[in-house]
Amino acid sequence: HYKNKDYTVLGIAFHSETEEAMVLYQQEYGARNLWVRPYEMFLETVELDGQTVQRFEYLGPHVKQQD
Template structure:
């Protein structure tokens, strides 16, 4: 099954950037999970359900993706 979130850099709707490393499956529920790293501070490693990663959120009356893809992890712009 193809992951619903591709690896690369993402910007959270609150402004911080993260790198998606890969997607994995929860061993009990088979739920798709996103494994990612913060690109600031201690650069912690985190996991979040893909369904939550792909959600649309509303802030200040404007709807946007919780995480927006901004490019490959190596810093190149898409298409290079």
């Protein structure tokens, strides 16, 4: 994640009314909350310190943040 936090993608789900694709993901820190975000938003870029960066970056399979 562009804010230097790690997340694990658990799967793709679909909104029950609109069928919009959503990414289901879990934070790898703190309470390990589950989150959903629209698929398109998950893949978009954001501005950080004047530069355009990916919102999320793939780190590879089974990568876990060390405590």
